[in-house]
Amino acid sequence: MKKRWISLILAVMMALAMxxxxxxxxxxxxxxxWAYRYGNGSYAANTWIGNYYIGPDGxxxxxxxxxDGYWVGASGAWEPRWGKRSDITVPYTGxxxxxxxxxxxxxxxxxxxxxxxxxxxxxxxxxxxxxxxLYPLGGFCxxxxxxxxxxxxxxxxxxxxxxxVYVSCGGQTYRAVx
Numbered sequence: 216m217k218k219r220w221i222s223l224i225l226a227v228m229m230a231l232a233m234x235x236x237x238x239x240x241x242x243x244x245x246x247x248x249w250a251y252r253y254g255n256g257s258y259a260a261n262t263w264i265g266n267y268y269i270g271p272d273g274x275x276x277x278x279x280x281x282x283d284g285y286w287v288g289a290s291g292a293w294e295p296r297w298g299k300r301s302d303i304t305v306p307y308t309g310x311x312x313x314x315x316x317x318x319x320x321x322x323x324x325x326x327x328x329x330x331x332x333x334x335x336x337x338x339x340x341x342x343x344x345x346x347x348x349l350y351p352l353g354g355f356c357x358x359x360x361x362x363x364x365x366x367x368x369x370x371x372x373x374x375x376x377x378x379x380v381y382v383s384c385g386g387q388t389y390r391a392v393x
Contacts, residue, residue, distance in 0.1 A: 248386025249275040249291060258321060258346040266293040274386035280372040282352040303354035304373045305333075307393050311381045314391035317344070319371075320379060333357060335371065337382075359384065 239254040250273050251259040259269040261282075268291070270283040275291040286297035306312070307322040318338040325331050333349035349357035349371060357371045359382070371386025382389045 221322055226265065244274075244386070246386070252277075253301060259270050267291045268293070270383060271370055272384055272386075276370065276388070277386070278388040278390070279381040279383040282356045282358075282370065283338055284353065284356075300375070301353060302375055304375055304377055305355075306371075306373050307377055307382055311338070312391035312393050314389050317382070317389050317391065319382065319391050321349075321380075333361075334381060 221267045226279075233323050233347075235390075239252060242252055243248050244250065251264045251269055253259065254261040259273050259342070260273045262269055262279075267365055268276045268285070268287055270276045276287055277291045278289055280286055280300060284300040288294045288296050305323070306319075308321050310320070310325050312319045312321075316339060318347070320336045320338070322334050323334075324329055330349075333351070335347045335349055337347070346362050347368070348360045348362050350360065354360050355373045355375075358367055359369045359371050360367050369381075369382065371380045374380070378393050382391070382393075
């Protein structure tokens with residue numbers, strides 16, 4: 216009788232161990248960034264989850280404008296007092312936007328068809344650390360793509376006075392001033 220109970224308990228434990236359920240909700244990585252996992256196990260990207268915006272890299276955007284014109288603060292939550300932007304603002308070209316860690320230089324070319332093409336170089340401590348293609352998402356926001364891998368990494372937005380850029384990727388936002 217005792218062996219039967221032990222066998223039954225072991226069978227139930229094995230059955231429970233084989234069950235796996237995907238839980239929807241927020242997840243925080245060890246490095247501090249937040250991501251949202253759907254019930255089917257996939258991660259959100261390029262979308263609003265409540266009052267929080269998830270960027271193309273799957274992490275919550277903080278301290279930056281979203282592509283649809285809303286400001287999200289340090290907690291990642293939408294801040295309605297900032298209103299919605301609808302202006303058309305592009306970065307200055309040639310000179311550097313300097314931040315506490317990174318500096319950014321923007322270049323623009325216009326092709327024969329009149330299409331404006333943007334790129335951005337990233338510098339840390341005087342050395343170039345990245346070159347990115349920028350694709351307009353609205354009047355002041357660009358999608359940032361790694362030119363070598365073709366991977367979308369984040370967003371770049373430009374302040375209304377063109378004096379500040381915000382570069383969001385990997386759950387972090389870097390601010391740089393012209």
